[in-house]
Amino acid sequence: MTLPSYAMNQAAFPEMYERWLVRPLFRPWAEMTLEDLGLSSGDRVLDIACGTGIVARVAEERLGDAGYNIVGIDISSDMLAVARAVAPRIDWRTGNASALPLRDAEQFDVVVCQQGMQFFPDKTAAAAQMRGALAKGGRLAVATWRSDNEIPFFRDLRRVAERHLGAIIDQRYSFGDAAVLEALLRGAGFDGVHSRKISRTIRFTDGAPFLRLNTMALVGMSAAGKAMADEERKRIVEEIVSESAPALQQYSDGSGLAFELSTNLATARG
Incomplete structure (x- = not known):
């Protein structure tokens, strides 16, 4: 579950992400x-763009002592440091989705990429890597948020x-077309590609931390925000939080x- 590089590079952001976002939003x-x-x-389970590793961690919970072969991969070593602290038995690896750090002939029965595909610069290469990592007859799931034009809350905050x-x-909502996602997976050689739109109500007992983290992400993704000095960026974050x-x-x-939040969930077989 990758986030924009600006957000991930903020001091203590991975801990904030784990504390405030994972349970209500991603779990x-x-x-x-x-x-x-x-x-x-x-x-054997592979969690690609794992962030702090909630997919891998839920898999470990469900498999129990049988969950001895779970791997989580993310490009952010800081996010993985949190993952290791929370679930030390899982095999956490730093790596790029377009060149997965897998051992020779290493394959998995289940490959999941939850809310990461939209951030990959080379989606074709990433899909090919997923196909190579999936064992014959294995199961793939890729989730990508729908466009924020379909999600009024996020659309309003962006405005x-x-x-x-x-x-x-x-970027979080930039790969919301299910037909394009399906075509990508078919082009990579997956069988039985199918997708569906899923909507559900997400709840936060305290919306303030979520609003701040979301604002940090929006500022970091904007051209203007990227050009700002740190103090100016902090000031703008405070103004946007207040006006939101x-x-x-x-x-x-x-x-x-x-x-209400909506995602595409595409599944396929190797």
């Missing part, structure tokens, strides 16, 4: 995806940020923040 989708794939005892920064291409308060209030339901 529900990891559980759903692995349920969809149907893990079996002894399955607030754009008043300060100009147009922002939010009405949007946050609009999606509060009395017990916290609640909003």
Whole structure:
């Protein structure tokens, strides 16, 4: 689950990501995806663009003592440091999705890429690497958020940020066309490619940390934000957070923040 490089490079961001985002935002989708794939005892599992490793960690929980062959790969060594601290039994590796750090002839029964494909510069190479990593008859799942034009909460937050920064291409929602995702996987040689749109309500008991992290990501993805000195960037983050308060209030339901979020989930076989 990769994030923009600016966000990942902020001091303590991986710890903030793990503390504030993983359980409410990423864990529900990891559980759903692995349920969809149907893990079996002894399955070898590969989590690509793993972030702090929630897919791999849920797989370990479900496989128990049989989960001795789980690998998580991410380009960020800082994110992996958090992953190792939380789940030391899993094999965490630093690497690029377009050149996976796999051992000779190493393959997996289950390969998952949750919300990482949209960030890969070379998606064709990444899909080919996934195909090579999947054993014959193995199961693949790739999830990519739908466009934020279909997700009102994120669209509204982006529009607030754009008043300060100009147009922002939010990479997180840049690969929302399911047909393009399916074509990518078929082109890589996967069989039985199928995708579906899934929507669910996401809840945060405290929306403030989420709003700050999301604002940091938006500023970092903008051309204007990338050109700013650190102090200017911090000032803009504070202004956007403040101006986003009405949007946050609009999606509060009395017990916290609640909003609808949609993803594509593409599955295939090796």
